[in-house]
Amino acid sequence: MLLGRVVQHLLSYSSHSLPATESNDALQFPTVSFLTSWQVLGPFQIGTREAIWGADPLEQHGGFRALEYNNATTFRSSLAANGTIRWSNLTAKVPVPDIFHTTAELNVSFPDIDWKALRDVYGWAAYQWQAWARGQIVVQGDETEYVALYTPQILEFWVDDVHYFGGDFYDYKRVPITIRLAPGIHLLDVRLVRDIRSMGGVSHPDMQINLDLRKISPGLKAITQTETSTVLLSDFIGEGASLASPYASVVLRNDGHQDVEMTGIHINPNIGRVELLSSRIRLVPGQTRPVAFRIKCIPPSGQYPSQKRINIDFQYRVQGHDEDTTLVVSAEPRIVPAGKAHKVTFMHPGGVVSYAILRPPSRKAIQPARTNQTFPILLNLHGAGVDVDSDVVREVMDPLPDLQAWVLFPTGGTNWSGDDWHSWGFADVEAAVAMIEDRIERFDWKGPGVDENKWLVAGHSNGGQGTWYALTHRPDKIFAAAPISGYSSIQNYVPYTFSHVADPGRTAIKEAALLSYKHELLLSNAKGIPVLQQHGGADDNVPAYHSRLMSQLIQEAGADSQYFEVPGEGHYWDGVYTTEALTDFYERQISLEVASVKGTPLNLRDFSLVVANPGDTGSKHGVEVLQLATPGQLARIDVAFDPLTLACIVRTTNLRMFRLPPYFRDCSFVQVDNQKMPISFEQSDASSTLTKQSEKWETTPLKTHPPTRLGHQLGPLDSILHTNGPFHIIPHTPQASPLALQISRNLHQYFSADTSLTTTYATALHNTTGNIISLATGASLPPCPIYKDFPIQIRAGGDAVFIRGPNNIPTLIPNIAGLGLAAVFLRPLPDERLELVVWGADLESLALAARFVPTMTGTGVPDFVVLNREVLWKGLEGVLAMGFFDSQWDVSGKAFIA
CATH class of the missing domain: 2.60.40 (Immunoglobulin-like)
Structure with a gap:
């Protein structure tokens, strides 16, 4: 059987010409290659970034891997006429491989689906679909082959009976899966997930897959x-x-x-x-x-x-x-x-070397500078898939050679900026900014220094979205902003319309976990900051609607912006960064900032600060939110100054702790939520921290049970990316080691992160840097090292999850036979470190939990999730419990517990 398939496979090469230098005697057939015949089952509905949650209808049938090809069998699908689909056959393009390398190119399309009708009603969300494809890899000879499998645009696949999750969804080609294949034929089942964010909204929603298999030594x-x-x-x-x-x-x-x-x-x-x-x-x-x-x-x-x-x-x-x-x-x-733009390396907080492109001020720019003067930073955020170490990026600001600014292009960690310029990507931005001072000292720079706290931030496409993020999350650092062809938020770019139906209690928590991405709700933070928006009127990648919407909303929020729409231009064009409008904006705002002399703080106008997550949001005019009363819900602080009485009036919503800057000592009095505060500042440059307890604000530290959740520990599950040093991945049972290796490769694939794989929990705990990812099955999970009474526990037998919910109401979630049980949740460590627990009642359940370790943005995973195998076909609706931890690491009232 095997020999017949191999001969048929080799005969299929007859349509390809062999190299002229090879004779039949010298020809060496490859020992590893793809077969050309593939079988496809799909398409099925899927929502934006929903694959993390499972949501595969074939899992109700035991999964695609359990199905045999039968063209007479029908499956239900909401995308197809009559609501049913069948298997189909596909011939892959398999070029003549050499003895070390083979590829398979698949063009997957479903012409029988009325895509136009779906898109006319539901927009781009209807162009997202999922399917499965089955192919075969043949290994000839008598020896086991060691191969690297590259899977661009693929998130999930099976090789024989082994499941792999993570893949290479953004086509990085950085970290393949390494596999040992015995002689014979091996099944390759590939889950296809078409995603508008990474693949574009085109006229025909096809999917081009290029698998790459290379022998390695x-x-x-x-x-x-x-x-x-x-x-x-x-x-x-x-x-x-x-x-x-x-x-x-x-x-x-x-x-x-x-x-x-x-x-x-x-x-x-x-x-x-x-x-x-x-x-x-x-x-x-x-x-x-x-x-x-x-x-x-x-x-x-x-x-x-x-x-x-x-x-x-x-x-x-x-x-x-x-x-x-x-x-x-x-x-x-x-x-x-x-004097030219050049690449400079620096250390990312995650313990890896990153780089940015930096252009220092020109000689002409520094000639009129005053002694000891500092120049601001023109921060440019790139779009998705853009390598800043390219001539195009290095030269994009060449039409403006004499700006009185340090021009900086950070990477965000990867070509996709790690996580859309958020937790990991924005940490890279701030590390790149801090690098400039080191660069100045290294070269004994004689010109103006750099003001690390004054940024004019601009960005294109995904970088435009990153500009909105910077503007709304670091308002004290931004003196002007220019979002160019940027989308408003990931939720608005490709709506989550086609996600599987779920209880509103669950969907509300998922949406709350994405609040930091919802820039439309945070625009009050931009008040007082000049903004110029620019967009091509014919943009079919990021429709101009996004900039038009933000132009409207920013005005409604009490801020303002200029908006320039360029008729006839698409998403990108030569000179998009240096149009006349942008050139005037850069030059004017930088000149004003360089020449400005700041007034006294109490001359400030009234302002507001809206916060989704204090862990990733800085201050506004020095006022900083430290903790929310209810996580997963927006907080707001409004500050008003009375110019006659010098009274400072503060009103808060959903705050538990915040900080007032030193200039509040000049207030005649401070009133917080109708409560007059006896605020004292021990030092002239010290701030004052206020904490709310029993509906009353206090300026003295409160006695609370340990530990308090602050700083980098705040935020949903992806706050694990706030690591200070390489991740420590610990399989607490030896059988979990393959999953630990998958998580390690995924973190490097999607974030360029570094990980240390170890089996010694105590060593990782005593290491003063780096967050921990613990993989455990059954009863192998150690207790939380600094909170023994942590609200989520694994029952002694390792067969149930105990949750001490809101109001101390206990819930026990058992392992149901056939469905398994899994949990993923954060735990506190000293010095604002975090531990991410990935637990399963057994190895199959552990693989369910491992899906939620961060890879792609927009998945909306909160602080904890408890689930079983039903999520594989139900998606979010299959979750048994999910929610947030509050400022004392107790389960918040917004939790969902089925």
Whole structure:
């Protein structure tokens, strides 16, 4: 049977011409390849970013993997005529593979579906669908093959009986799945999820899939990070070609069978010194990690013979061996003239090396500058899929060479800015801003310094959305903003219309978990900040409606903006960043900021601050929200100044704790919610913190049971991304190790994050940096280390979840036979660290919980979720309990417990 399929597969190559240099005698057939025949079942309905929650109707039938092809069998689908669909056949384009590499190209379409009618009524949401495709991989010969499988645009798939979740939805091609395949035919079941955000809203909602399978050899490998280099390295600057930053990294993958530990690092002889930034770096088999290092004392490039190449030697030891092995990685640094935009590396808070493109002020710009003057930052946020280390980005501001500003293009961590410029991506922005001062000191800069707290933020497309985020979440840092062709919010870009139906109690919590993305509700924070919006009138990627809507809403919120719609222009055009309107806006606002002399604080106008999550929102005029009374619900603080009496009147909604800046000491009195406050400031530059208890505001610290939830611990489940250092992933049972490895690869794939895989919980707890991800089954989960009476517990037998709900009402959720039981929830650690618990009653249930470890944005996962296998076909409706923890880590009143 196998031989017949292999012969048929090889004969299918007859339509392809072989290389002229090959003869039949010399021809070597590939030992691993895809077969051309595929079977497809679909399409089925799915909502925006709903695949994380399951929502696969075939799971009611045991899953696609349990189904055999039968064209006579029908399945219910809301997208098809008569409400039914059948299996179909598809022939993949499989080019002649070589002995190491094979691909399969699938063009999946459903011409029998009346897509136009659906879109006319429901818009882009109707162009999102899901289906499954089954193909085969054949391994010839007698030996097991070790392969890397790349799955661009795929989130979920099965190889034989092994499930993989995470894939490569954004087509990064950064971290493949490594698999060992025995001789024979292997089934490959691929879940297809068409997503407008990542694939576009086109006239025909087809899906082009390009699977890539490559044979690999055991050993430690360096992974290409850019088109030209495996080393992430700063540019060399100026005539002497000095390195812009000492930070560098190489992504390594362990394709061996044993653990690998780094033991040392060296650079080309006689050109400098280099050191690893971590004392212990271990890679388990199959793991990918970015290895960060620092280059010291490297001389100008003209002083060593090989100006165009630097070699980095990594020493490592394979477990069970006594001697070190060396891996040599080469880089060809780019040399950039002084004053031009150049790449600078820096450390992301997550413990990885990131980079940004920086252009310092020109000589002409600094000539009229005053002594000790500082220039602001023109912060440019890129769109989805854009690599800032490209000539297009480096040169996009060239028409404005003499701005009195430091021009900065951060990456956000990835080409998709990590998470749409939110938790992970915005941490990268702030780290890039902090890098500028180091860059100034490194080059002994003689011109104006940088004001790290004064930004003119601009961005295109997804960067336009990021501009709205920055404007509404860091209003004290923004002196002007220019969203260009940006969408208003992820919820409004592609509505969640086609998501599976769910109880409003559940959907409300999911939507509440996305409140920080809902910029339309936060525009009061922009009051007093000049905003210029620009959009192409013919934009079919991000419709101009988004900018028109925000132009209306920002005015209704008491702020204002200028709006320029460019007739006939689409989503992007040459000069989109430097149109006449934008040029005038940049120059005017930067000039005003450079020349401004700030008045006294009490001359400020009345203002408001609206907060969805204090963990990702800064202050407005120094007033900062620290805790909400009810998480998952907007909070608001309104401040009014009486110019005659100098009274300061504060009104709050849904606040538990907030901070007043030092200038409130100049108020004749402070009134908070009709309560006159005896506020004292111990020091002239100190702030005052107010906390509410029993409906009364207090200025003294309150005695509460430990621990209090503050800072980076605040926010829904994706607050785990606020890690300060690499993640520590701990499988508390050995059987969970494969899932721990999947989570590790997903975090690097989607965020470029670093992870340490360890089985020692105590070591991870005592490490002073890095958030923890714990994987546990049954009764293997240790208790919360700093809150023994944590409101979510696993029953002693490991077969039920106990929840101490609002008002201390207990609920026990049992493991029902055949449905399993899983939970994913946050727990507090010291120093604002977090632990993400991923638990299942068994390994199958654990895989359900692992789906919710952050990958894509817009999924709306709250602080905790308890579920069973019903979510796989019901989606959100299958959740048993979900909700938020309050400021004392107790379950909030907004929780849903079935």
